[in-house]
Amino acid sequence: MMTGRGGSETDAAGGPARHLPVLLNEVLHYLAPQPGGIYVDGTFGAGGYTRAILGAAECRVIAIDRDPNAIRDGQALVAEFGGRLTLVPERFSALDAVLDAQGEPLVDGVVLDIGVSSMQIDEGERGFSFRRDGPLDMRMSQDGPSAADLVAKLSETELANLIYRFGEERRSRAVARAIVEARVQTPIERTLQLADIISKVVWAKPHEPHPATRTFQALRIAVNDELGELARALEAAERVLKPGGRLVVVTFHSLEDRIVKNFLANRAKVAAGSRHLPAVAGAAPSFTLVARGAVEPGDEERAANPRARSSKLRAAARTAAQAHAGGDLGSLLPPLPALDAPRRR
Incomplete structure (x- = not known):
């Protein structure tokens, strides 16, 4: 990430952002x-x-x-x-x-x-941020399946595996269970909606990353095939x-x-x-x-x-x-x- 990558606060998986080129x-x-x-x-x-x-x-x-x-x-x-x-x-x-x-x-x-870049984080409508409300999107190229599609379609086991493997979230099973239970009541289509669901089962101390950090990272990586792209x-x-x-x-x-x-x-x-x-x-x-x-x-x-x-x-x-x-x-x-x-x- 370079100038313009990251965000003005630690509000998305991938790090904070002050428009400073890293290293x-x-x-x-x-x-x-x-x-x-x-x-x-x-x-x-x-x-x-x-x-x-x-x-x-x-x-x-x-x-x-x-x-x-x-x-x-x-x-x-x-x-x-x-x-x-x-x-x-x-x-x-x-x-x-x-x-x-x-x-x-x-x-x-x-x-x-x-x-992820800071411009993407700063624009709530892109759906990368768990601090800014917007559609649960996360697509860098703005086409193909979105994060909302994954949250809606994957089974509890698939969600747990995705969140654990791509987000290294230790409470991935609890997060997946909470998502599946919530989506029965209403579709999960907004970033703050998902962040609130996660915050009820993942707890963080004041100095620790936001509870939704790892899950949002996992969804973003999956939506954009980031690891495959890198390889x-x-x-x-x-x-x-x-x-x-x-x-x-x-x-x-x-x-x-x-x-x-x-x-x-x-x-x-x-x-x-x-x-x-x-x-x-x-x-x-x-x-x-x-x-x-x-x-x-x-x-x-x-x-x-x-x-x-x-x-x-x-x-x-x-x-x-x-x-x-x-x-x-x-x-x-x-x-x-x-x-x-x-x-x-």
Whole structure:
């Protein structure tokens, strides 16, 4: 998340928001923009990282966002930087197809900042916030099944599994039971309506996150297939980066970070044998780690921007090896209940 990602308060899963780019100095350090380079900002938002990249070097940025509002609002930045910024309405998992369409199949860097944006949180009608009333929507691209559809259609068991797997909510069964009991009486179609239901079975101390935080996170992830998008985007980035090109990913919760960590560990791994067996030939490492472990914000940034507290950055450089065969990240993704499941009690 970048400038414009997060919200003015801690009111949605994914963190607070004060329109401050998270880990901005670290992103620029590891991305290392160079004059003449071409970089992809796969999660444009309000353009915080894009602006910083374009200001750091006389380079070009191809920015992607699935939210039509972000594309609309980003036109001022396109005009400001002239031919150096191209803004494309698309999912970032399709970044390789976007680059092909732009006539730039290979790039020097990709930055991904995963999660919900502050503009989405601030607009109650988008349905991301459990503090602002609005329709229970949560669709980043504003099409397809909404959070209200999941709440209405999934069984109690499916809801409990979704909330536990994607929200890591320990009281997921109690939340699912409360939702199912409430929807018998009246459809659950508003954000504050759902937040109130959850608050009756999940309790939080004053200094702890809002009781609805984890459930809203789970629904948002499911509605937007966020973890699947991330896994596919990592594989796409591997295909489009030039040798030496940098991949920088900022995440905000453990589910996202685990996918990035395991992907980079797999791609940077050297196949080796044991003392009992000869070395087994395998795919050569396609990345080398340029940041050892996760980079976290310092105390100063944590104090200035509460949303940064949960953020982690991981970075790697592309080698000259061929991209690995895709489709091997499925085991990292928690299963998603079918969105077309029949309406059940």
